[in-house]
Amino acid sequence: MKQVIQNFKTGELYVDQVPKPSISNNMVLVENKFSLISAGTERGTVKVGKASLIGKAKQRPDLVAQVLQNIKKEGLKATIDKVKTKLDSLKALGYSTSGVVLTSLDSESKFRPGDRVACAGQDYASHSEIVGVPQNLVAKIPDNVSFKEASFTTLGAIALQGVRQAEPRLGDKVCVIGLGLLGQLTVQLLRANGCQVYGIDLSKNLVDLAIGSGAEEALLRNDPNLLTSIDSFTEGHGFDSVIITAAAPSNDPIELSAIISRKKGKVVVVGAVKMDIPRDPDFYRKELELKMSCSYGPGRYDTKYEEDGEDYPYAYVRYTEQRNMETFLSLISQGAIKLENLITHVFNIDEAEKAYDIVLGKTEEPHIGILLKYSDNEDKESSLVSLNSSSSISDINVGFIGAGSFAQSYLIPHVKKQGASLDTVVTTKGISAKNVGSKFEFDKASSDAKDVLDNSKINTVFIATPHNSHSSYVIEALKAGKHVFVEKPLAMNLDELEKVKEVYLNSESKLMVGFNRRFSLIAEKINETFSKNSEAKVINIRINAGFLPKEHWTQNPNIGGGRVIGEMCHFIDLMQFFTSSKPIKVYAACIKTENTKLTPEDNISITVSFEDGSIGNLLYLGNGDKSLPKELVEVFSGGKIGRIHDFRSGEIHESNKISKLKIDGKGHKQEVEAFIDSLKSNKDSPIPFESIYLTTLTTFKILDSIATGLPQEI
Numbered sequence: 001m002k003q004v005i006q007n008f009k010t011g012e013l014y015v016d017q018v019p020k021p022s023i024s025n026n027m028v029l030v031e032n033k034f035s036l037i038s039a040g041t042e043r044g045t046v047k048v049g050k051a052s053l054i055g056k057a058k059q060r061p062d063l064v065a066q067v068l069q070n071i072k073k074e075g076l077k078a079t080i081d082k083v084k085t086k087l088d089s090l091k092a093l094g095y096s097t098s099g100v101v102l103t104s105l106d107s108e109s110k111f112r113p114g115d116r117v118a119c120a121g122q123d124y125a126s127h128s129e130i131v132g133v134p135q136n137l138v139a140k141i142p143d144n145v146s147f148k149e150a151s152f153t154t155l156g157a158i159a160l161q162g163v164r165q166a167e168p169r170l171g172d173k174v175c176v177i178g179l180g181l182l183g184q185l186t187v188q189l190l191r192a193n194g195c196q197v198y199g200i201d202l203s204k205n206l207v208d209l210a211i212g213s214g215a216e217e218a219l220l221r222n223d224p225n226l227l228t229s230i231d232s233f234t235e236g237h238g239f240d241s242v243i244i245t246a247a248a249p250s251n252d253p254i255e256l257s258a259i260i261s262r263k264k265g266k267v268v269v270v271g272a273v274k275m276d277i278p279r280d281p282d283f284y285r286k287e288l289e290l291k292m293s294c295s296y297g298p299g300r301y302d303t304k305y306e307e308d309g310e311d312y313p314y315a316y317v318r319y320t321e322q323r324n325m326e327t328f329l330s331l332i333s334q335g336a337i338k339l340e341n342l343i344t345h346v347f348n349i350d351e352a353e354k355a356y357d358i359v360l361g362k363t364e365e366p367h368i369g370i371l372l373k374y375s376d377n378e379d380k381e382s383s384l385v386s387l388n389s390s391s392s393i394s395d396i397n398v399g400f401i402g403a404g405s406f407a408q409s410y411l412i413p414h415v416k417k418q419g420a421s422l423d424t425v426v427t428t429k430g431i432s433a434k435n436v437g438s439k440f441e442f443d444k445a446s447s448d449a450k451d452v453l454d455n456s457k458i459n460t461v462f463i464a465t466p467h468n469s470h471s472s473y474v475i476e477a478l479k480a481g482k483h484v485f486v487e488k489p490l491a492m493n494l495d496e497l498e499k500v501k502e503v504y505l506n507s508e509s510k511l512m513v514g515f516n517r518r519f520s521l522i523a524e525k526i527n528e529t530f531s532k533n534s535e536a537k538v539i540n541i542r543i544n545a546g547f548l549p550k551e552h553w554t555q556n557p558n559i560g561g562g563r564v565i566g567e568m569c570h571f572i573d574l575m576q577f578f579t580s581s582k583p584i585k586v587y588a589a590c591i592k593t594e595n596t597k598l599t600p601e602d603n604i605s606i607t608v609s610f611e612d613g614s615i616g617n618l619l620y621l622g623n624g625d626k627s628l629p630k631e632l633v634e635v636f637s638g639g640k641i642g643r644i645h646d647f648r649s650g651e652i653h654e655s656n657k658i659s660k661l662k663i664d665g666k667g668h669k670q671e672v673e674a675f676i677d678s679l680k681s682n683k684d685s686p687i688p689f690e691s692i693y694l695t696t697l698t699t700f701k702i703l704d705s706i707a708t709g710l711p712q713e714i
Helices: 040-051 053-059 061-074 076-089 155-164 181-192 204-213 225-231 252-262 279-285 321-334 349-359 405-417 431-438 467-477 494-505 521-530 569-579 668-680 689-708
Strands: 002-007 011-015 027-037 090-092 097-104 118-119 130-134 138-140 173-177 197-200 217-220 241-246 261-269 288-290 341-349 369-373 384-386 397-401 421-426 444-446 460-463 483-486 512-514 537-542 583-590 604-612 615-621 631-637 640-645 647-656 657-661
Touching: 002 225, 002 349, 002 431, 011 225, 011 349, 027 118, 040 173, 040 647, 053 444, 076 384, 090 431, 090 604, 097 155, 097 467, 118 130, 138 321, 138 604, 155 181, 155 261, 155 512, 173 181, 173 252, 181 197, 181 204, 197 225, 204 217, 204 384, 204 405, 217 225, 225 252, 241 252, 241 279, 241 421, 252 261, 252 460, 252 483, 288 341, 341 349, 349 369, 384 431, 405 431, 405 460, 431 444, 460 467, 460 537, 467 483, 467 494, 483 494, 483 668, 512 668, 512 689, 521 537, 521 647, 521 657, 537 604, 569 615, 569 689, 583 689, 604 689, 647 668
Parallel strands: 173 197, 173 241, 197 217, 241 261, 261 288, 341 369, 397 421, 397 460, 421 444, 460 483, 483 512, 537 615
Antiparallel strands: 002 011, 002 090, 027 097, 027 130, 027 369, 097 118, 118 138, 384 444, 537 631, 583 604, 604 615, 631 640, 640 647, 647 657
C-alpha cells in the first residue's frame, strides 16, 4: 500500500510502498478514502524532521536529557547506537482519516466490514491507503456525511474538547485566538452552542473566513482598534471565556487572553503556545481560571482506553474521545457544522509532496483544509513487500518477527555479522517493517507473521514481539521445523510454558531464550574463577531498576506480564549459570505501600535455593535513585569473591588480592554468536532447555510466593 513517510534523520518526505498494517484484538482495519493534513501540527512535526541534529536537540531538550542520563547508565557507545537507531527511522504522518472497514476485531462487534468510519490517532490514522486503528478511536459516519467531511473528525473532536473545557452557556461572549483550522471549527461549535463569538488572528484571510464560519466579529491582532472593538463587543465587561487555538512560540496569546477576559472568566489553552503566566494584574486581580484542553478528550494518553479498548462508563464520563468524535459527526449531519469553505485543496496521495510544499510555505498559496484522496489500488492489501530479492541465501536463513529498537540495536546487527542471511522482517506497522528491512538489507518486509512462519526457505526465526505473543510464535515456529531465538520471557504463565515444552520435546529444532547476561565476558570470567570449586555458592544480586509507571506496556499483565516475569528472569538464569545447579525452592516478599503509583512487585526480595546447596538473593528495586549504578552482582564461595558492576567492570577477590576486570558489555553479541554457532556446527543449544524451563517456572513461583506468603517448591 502507499503511505506518506518522512525520514526522521534526513527530513526527506515522500510517498512509498509499504506492507499494510496488521491488527490485533480491539482494533479495526480501515481502507482510507480521505485524510486531513493538520497544517499546524504537521508543519511542526515535519520541520523537526528536517532540522539538523543540533536543531532537533534544541526543539526536544527533554530527549537530550534522556540521552545524557542513558550515557551514565549504559555508557557512551551503547547510547550512541540507541540514538542512531531512533534517528534512522521512518515517521508516519497524519492522524485524521475516513474510510471503509475491511476487518474488525473490536470487542463489542460494533464495526462490520463495509461500515463507513472516521478514524483518529497519531501512528494509527495515518496518511496511507489502509490503517489499523484501536476501536475507541473509530466512529461510524452518518449516512448524509461525506468521506471528505468525516476526515475532519479528529480536528473536530479536539476543537469540541476545548469548547467543553470553556463550559459556555447560551448567550456567552467567547473569543477565539488563532483562526487556523482548529480555530475555525471552534468558532462554528461555539456558534452552534448559542454563543456570541469574536475571533483574532494574524492573517487577514483567516479573519475574513472566521466571519463566514459564524464569528460576529473578527480582527487582526495588530489592529490598533482591537481593544476598543472588544470593549464595545463585551460592553466593557470582557469575555466570559477565551479559547486559545493558536500555535505560537510567543507569550502574547496568554497575555492578551488575560487582558480581554472578564472577572472570574476562563482561559482555555488548546494550541501549543508559550505559557509564562503573568500573575499581575489580570490573572490575579480578575481571579481568572486557566484550563488546559487535552487533545480529543477523556481517554487520551490512557493506554487502557486507547489501546486495550476499555471504555469509560457513559454515566460518569459522558464525553470521551470516541463520543466527542461521534458528536462532531452528528453536528455535521445536522448541518450545524459546515466544512465546504474550509477545504482549499484536495490531492491524490501520489501528490502528497505538493500538499506539504504548501503546508511548509514552499508554495505560497492560501490554504486551511488540505485533503489527501485515496483511489482503488489492487496492491494496497498486500502484507509483503520485496526489498532485495537478488541477495543470496546462506545455510542459516533468518526471519524476524518483531523489530523494535531493542532488536535493531542488539539482535539484528549481530545476526548479520555472523553471516546469516536476513530474509523477512515482520512488524505490525508496515512502515516499521519497511524501515528495518531497508536499513538492514532484508529481502522482504511484512506485517504478517505467516510470511515468516509459512516460508519454507526460512529455517531460523528470531522473536522480539511484546511478551504475550512469545509462546504462541515459538510454538508455531517449532511446529514449522524452524530453529527459534526468542527474547525473554519464554511464556507468560504455566499453561503457556507447558505447551511450549510439549512442542519442543517433540521437535528437532533448537530453542534459545535471550538470557544474555550469562554470555557477557565478565560473567564468564568470574564463572571460570569458581569452576574448579565444588563448594556451594552465595550469590547476591542488587538491581536498582528504577521506577516504571503502571501505564508502561511491560507492566500490563495481559501484554508485558510485569517485571517479575519480564525482567527478573534474567537474574534467575544468571544464578543458574554461576551454580550449574537447578533451583528447587523460592521465597519472595515485596513491599506494602499506599502509594498507588508504585507497583509493589517492582520492589522485592527473592531468595532461591539450589539443588547443590547454593542460595541466590535477588534484591530488585523500583524505588531507588538513578545516581546509583543499576546492577551489582556478587558471588561468594571457597574463599573467593567475584563482583560485577553494571556489566562494565568488576573484580575478583582472592588470596587477599584484588584483580580488576575492565570488560564492558551485557553479552548480547556473545549470545547471538553462540546461538548461530550452535546452528552452524550442529551443537546443543547454548542454554539447555531444562534450565530455560526452570528459570521461567521460577518466575511464576515467585508470584505464587508473594500471593501466599509462603516458600514455593519448584
